[in-house]
Amino acid sequence: xxLPDFDxxxxxxxxxxxxxxxxxxxxxxVLAGGTDLLVKxxxxxxxxxxLVSLKALDELKKIEYVSGKGVVIGGRATHNDLVDxxxxxxxxxxxxxAAHQMANNQIRNRGTVAGNLVNAIPSxxxxxxxxxxxxxxxxxxxxxxRTVPLDSFFTGPSCCVIDPxxxxxxxxxxxxxxxxxxxxxxxxxxxSGALAVTGVAAAVTMDGDVIVDSRICLGAxxxxxxxxHDAEDLLRGKTWSDELLTEAGxxxxxxxxxxxxxxxxxEYRLDLVRVLTGRALRKAITEGHV
Amino acid sequence: MxxxxxxxxxxxxxxxxxxxxxxxxxxxxxxxLLVNVLRDELDLTGTKKGCETGDCGSCTILLDGKPVxxxxxxxxxxxxCEITTIEGVAQxxxxxRLQKSFLDNAAVQCGYCSPGMIMxxxxxxxxxxxxxxxxxxxxxxxxxCRCTGYVNIVKAVLAVAEEEAR
Numbered sequence: 052x053x054l055p056d057f058d059x060x061x062x063x064x065x066x067x068x069x070x071x072x073x074x075x076x077x078x079x080x081v082l083a084g085g086t087d088l089l090v091k092x093x094x095x096x097x098x099x100x101x102l103v104s105l106k107a108l109d110e111l112k113k114i115e116y117v118s119g120k121g122v123v124i125g126g127r128a129t130h131n132d133l134v135d136x137x138x139x140x141x142x143x144x145x146x147x148x149a150a151h152q153m154a155n156n157q158i159r160n161r162g163t164v165a166g167n168l169v170n171a172i173p174s175x176x177x178x179x180x181x182x183x184x185x186x187x188x189x190x191x192x193x194x195x196x197r198t199v200p201l202d203s204f205f206t207g208p209s210c211c212v213i214d215p216x217x218x219x220x221x222x223x224x225x226x227x228x229x230x231x232x233x234x235x236x237x238x239x240x241x242x243s244g245a246l247a248v249t250g251v252a253a254a255v256t257m258d259g260d261v262i263v264d265s266r267i268c269l270g271a272x273x274x275x276x277x278x279x280h281d282a283e284d285l286l287r288g289k290t291w292s293d294e295l296l297t298e299a300g301x302x303x304x305x306x307x308x309x310x311x312x313x314x315x316x317x318e319y320r321l322d323l324v325r326v327l328t329g330r331a332l333r334k335a336i337t338e339g340h341v
Numbered sequence: 342m343x344x345x346x347x348x349x350x351x352x353x354x355x356x357x358x359x360x361x362x363x364x365x366x367x368x369x370x371x372x373x374l375l376v377n378v379l380r381d382e383l384d385l386t387g388t389k390k391g392c393e394t395g396d397c398g399s400c401t402i403l404l405d406g407k408p409v410x411x412x413x414x415x416x417x418x419x420x421x422c423e424i425t426t427i428e429g430v431a432q433x434x435x436x437x438r439l440q441k442s443f444l445d446n447a448a449v450q451c452g453y454c455s456p457g458m459i460m461x462x463x464x465x466x467x468x469x470x471x472x473x474x475x476x477x478x479x480x481x482x483x484x485x486c487r488c489t490g491y492v493n494i495v496k497a498v499l500a501v502a503e504e505e506a507r
Binding site: 052054055056057058059061082085086089090093094102104106131154155156157158160161242243244 | 342352354370371372374393394395396398401404407408409410412413414415417418461464478479480482483
C-alpha cells in the first residue's frame with residue numbers, strides 16, 4: 052500500500068511543535084502513534100503535506116500521581132504504557148483494564164492515549180472510563196494552553212474541540228476523587244482487534260450499600276461518548292439492589308441513540324446498554340476500581 | 342537525525358537503526374515505512390507484509406523489545422531504536438527454542454504468519470516465561486493465521502514454557 056509523500060518534522064520541544072503546527076496550518080497533522088493516521092493516509096482518507104511527530108517529546112509519556120492534582124497521564128503514553136503502569140494499578144486499575152481491551156498487542160504498543168481521544172470515534176475504548184472518572188485534558192497551543200473536561204471535548208464522530216492547527220493534547224488528569232469503584236465493560240465481536248459494539252463505563256461513590264453518586268458513560272451508541280444522566284439521577288441516594296440496577300439499565304438506554312452498522316443493529320445496541328450498564332454498576336459497586 | 346535535501350528539493354533523513362545487533366544507517370524519505378527499509382534496504386525479507394493496516398500482524402517485529410506492526414511505523418520514527426526481526430531470533434546459526442518448537446509441533450502450515458507469530462510469542466516469553474494458554478492466546482491476538490492453524494501455534498509456545506519450567 053502506498054503512503055503518500057509528506058515532510059516529516061520531529062520537534063525537540065513542545066513550544067517548537069506548536070509553533071510548527073501554527074506555521075504549517077491546515078497542511079500538517081500531528082503524528083503520535085500513527086496506528087490510525089498512517090492507515091487513513093494509506094487509504095487516501097487523509098493527505099497531509101507535513102507530519103509533526105511527537106517522538107522526541109518524552110515528557111509527554113509520563114504517568115504519575117501528583118498529590119492534590121490526581122493521576123496525570125501524558126498524551127503520548129501508549130495503551131500498553133497504561134496497561135503496565137504501577138501508578139494506574141494503584142489508583143485506577145479500571146483505566147489499565149480499559150486500555151487492555153483496545154485493538155491488539157502490537158497496536159497497543161504504538162497507539163497513544165492522545166490519539167485515541169483526538170481521533171474521536173464514538174466507539175473508542177478510553178473515553179467512557181476517563182469521562183466516568185471525571186478526567187480533564189490539557190490542550191497546549193503556541194500562545195495559550197487550556198484545560199477542558201473530557202465530557203465536553205467531543206463534538207461529533209471524528210470531531211472534537213481541539214484546534215488541529217495549533218493545539219496538542221499533552222495530558223489527561225484524573226482528579227482526586229471520592230469514587231469507590233469504576234469499571235469499563237466492552238462488548239466486541241472478537242476478543243482481539245475488534246471495535247466496541249457497545250461499551251459502558253461506570254464510576255460510583257458508595258457509602259455502605261447506598262449509592263451516593265455515580266457517573267455512567269456509554270460508548271458507540273451516540274454521536275459522541277455520552278453520559279447516562281437519567282440513570283445517574285435515578286441511582287443517586289438509593290440503596291443498591293438488582294432491581295435498581297435493572298432500572299438504571301433501562302434509564303441508560305433512554306440516553307442512547309445508536310445507529311445500525313456492520314457490527315450490530317441499533318436495537319441490539321440498546322439491549323447491550325441495558326445489560327452492560329447493570330453489569331458495570333454491579334462490578335464498580337462490589338469490586339472497586341477494576 | 343540528520344537531513345539531506347536533494348536538487349529537486351526532496352527532503353531525506355539519515356536514520357540510525359540497530360537491527361539484530363548490527364548498526365545500520367539508511368537514508369530514507371519521510372514516507373518510508375520501517376517494514377520497507379527492513380525488506381528492501383536491508384534484505385531482511387523474513388518480515389512479511391500482509392494487510393498493511395495493522396490488522397494481521399505478519400510484519401510484527403520487536404521495536405525496543407516490544408512487538409509492533411512494522412507496516413505502521415515510519416522508518417524516521419525508529420531512528421535510534423533497537424529492532425529485532427525474525428532473522429535475529431536464531432543465534433550463531435542455531436534455531437531458537439521457540440523456532441524449534443514451531444517445527445516440532447507442526448505449527449507452520451503455509452508459513453506466512455510464522456515470523457510475526459514467533460516475534461509476538463518471543464516478546465511474551467521474554468516478559469513472562471511461564472504463560473497460561475489464555476495469556477498465549479492474548480499475546481498472539483494481533484497475529485492472524487490464514488491457515489487457521491492456531492491450535493498448534495499455541496501448543497508450540499506453551500511447549501517452550503513447559504520446557505522452561507522443568
